[in-house]
Amino acid sequence: MNSPNDVNSLEVSRLAYAYPDGTQALFGVDLTIGRGERVALLGPNGAGKTTLVMHLNGILTAGHGTVTVGGTPVRKDTLKEVRRRVGLVFQDPDDQLFMPTVRDDVAFGPANMGLTGEELERAVKGALDRVGMLEAIDRPPHHLSFGQRRRVAVATVLAMEPEILVLDEPSSNLDPAARRELAEILRSLDVTVLMVTHDLPYALELCERSLILSGGVIAADGPTRELLADTELLAAHRLELPYGFAVPAPAEPA
Amino acid sequence: MGAGHHHQLYLPGASAVHRLPPQCKLLAVFAFAVVVVATPRERFWAFGLYALLLAAVAWAARVPPGHVLRRMAIELPFVLFAFLIPVIGLGERTTVLGLSLSVPGLWAAWNILAKATLGVVASILLAATTEPRVILLGAQRLRVPSLLVQIAMFMLRYLDVILDEMRRMRVARESRGFEARDVRQLPAVARSAGALFIRSYERGERVHLAMLSRGYSGRMPMLGEVSASAAQWGVALLLPVSALAVLGLSL
Known part of the structure; x- marks a missing residue:
């Protein structure tokens, strides 16, 4: 393992992309995420968030x-x-x-990487343990609650020991308790996280730093607290805090 | 959730039949079916013995007769067809209860009924003692083409998801005052079916992306090794071998 700061987890440089039908989605995106950082990628619907994510593991080139x-x-x-x-x-x-049981599903990634037998079992159990779903190992996914399924989904990629965890709208469709449980799990993981969302309070809760993707470019990059306090900046990119929500004062000096 | 219809076929248990590796049971049922189909239809008593063999398996697996009988409903369309053959059949005719029936037709109907029933009962016993996903593991072990196994596996996984989607669409239709009463409502139902197809297709694309993201390269990794000992093969093949003995005696 390298020391935390000599290689960045993710570097994106002047990334542009147009869909085959000619619609340009990204117009030169630049961003860098260091090892161990938790970063939120904010942006309204249609800003190109999903398109950017698809580039990160080469589904789109x-x-x-x-x-x-x-x-x-x-x-x-x-x-x-x-x-x-x-x-x-x-x-x-x-x-x-997509597999018939939680165990098979979490094993899918590591097995494709060539893990077998005892080693595979250890990776599967370790990943499920980290999201608190070890007791569901032999259950079929459709017997789990939505929140449990999302946690197992996180385990399926954790089992591959990723350099960076990329979550697409992690808080969507979760009830308040499931939302808090997922936040606790994400905070307990010692991996780099890029969280794509337009749930601004969730970004504030989990990520020190945020990026705003708007119109296919990174429009802002800075501490989440500062970005969310800038009402004009948010409004310019179709983002706004939920009704009644104000950025709370920092609990401890930064 | 589409709860309530899971494992309708599977009957949890710990009998010797339950514990056999799936590939042994699959091959045993297949071989049994081949022997049954190969038996000449005139040998009534042979079919009786086959039925007794299956009864013995059901007894060993602790599968109650009611469980098997209820699930035999799937055979009904074939039964109806079989009853039609003697009525519309050609050739020499005979009169049963005032109904003129064709003799070759009667033989054909008996042939279909007896063989299909034995095959269906054997399959029900297999499904009652083996979880669906374990059956697929067995098929994988038996080198059934991996594409077929994968298709069956996804069907198993997504059946509930799609049924649930279908239910939501029905609720949405009915919430807006739609009632499927006669043929005139058919176009609306057809459009729903089309939408469901598109949605499922798009889901398929997303699932494929999720698979690619975790290193899928066209082959499913072999998960859950289920190896069978010679003794287990011996026990499982008892069924088709006994059936073969009966066939040998009847010839």
Whole structure:
């Protein structure tokens, strides 16, 4: 293992992308995420958030610019390595959990990486333990509650020991308790996290730093607290805090 | 949630039949079906013995007769078809209860009924003693083409998701005053079916992306090794071998 700061978990440089029908979605995105950081990627619907995420593990390949994960550039010949390092958690856990049991599902990634037998079992149990779902190991995913399914979805990528965990709208459709439980789990993980969301309080709760993606470029990059306090900046990018919500004063000096 | 219809076929238990590895049971049922189909239809007593063999398996697996009988409903369309054959059949005719029936038709109906029933009962016993996903593991072990196993696996996983989606669409239709009463309402139902197809197709694409993201390269990793000992094969093959002995005697 390298020391925490000599390689960045994620570097995106001048990334541009147009869909095959000609619609340009990204117009030169630059961002860097250091090891161990938890960063929120904020933006209104249609800002290109999902398009950007699809580039991070090479499902879409850059029209222009580069993406580098833990020092490895995303290219055709590095796809296998990159997909191991970028853990993508999709918005709908029913898309993510496609195997008949929780155990098989969490084992899918590590087994594709070549783990077998005892080693595979250890990876599966370790990942489920980290999200507090070890007791559900032999249950079929459709017997779990929505919040439990989302936690198992996080475990499916944790089992691959990713360099960076990328979560697409992690708080969507969760009830308040499930939302808090997921936050506690995410905070307890010692991996780099990129959280794509327009749930601003959740970003404030979990991420020190935020990026605003708007119109296919990074429009702002800074401490979450400062960005959310800037009402004009938020309004310019179709973002706003929920009714009755004000950025609370910092609990401890930064 | 689409609760309530899970494992309708599977009957949890710990009998010797339950504990056999799935690939042994799959092959045993398949071989049994082949022997049954190969038996000449005139040998009534052979079919009786086959039925007794299945009864013995059911007894060993502690599957109650009611469980098997209720699930035999799936055979009904074939039964109806079988009853039609003697009525519309050609050739020599005979009169049963004032009904003129074709003799070759009667033989054909008996042939279909007897063989299909034995096959269906054997399959029900397999499903009652083996979880669906374990059956698929067995199929994988038996080198059934991996694409077929994968398709069956996804069907198993997403059946409830899709049924649930279908239920939500029905609720949405009915909430807006729709009632499916006669043929004129059919277009609305057809459009729902189309929408459901598109949604499922799109879900398929998203699932594929999720699989790619975790290193899928066209082959499912072999999960859950289920190896079978010679003794287990011996026990499982008792069924088709006994059936084969009966067939040998009847020829």
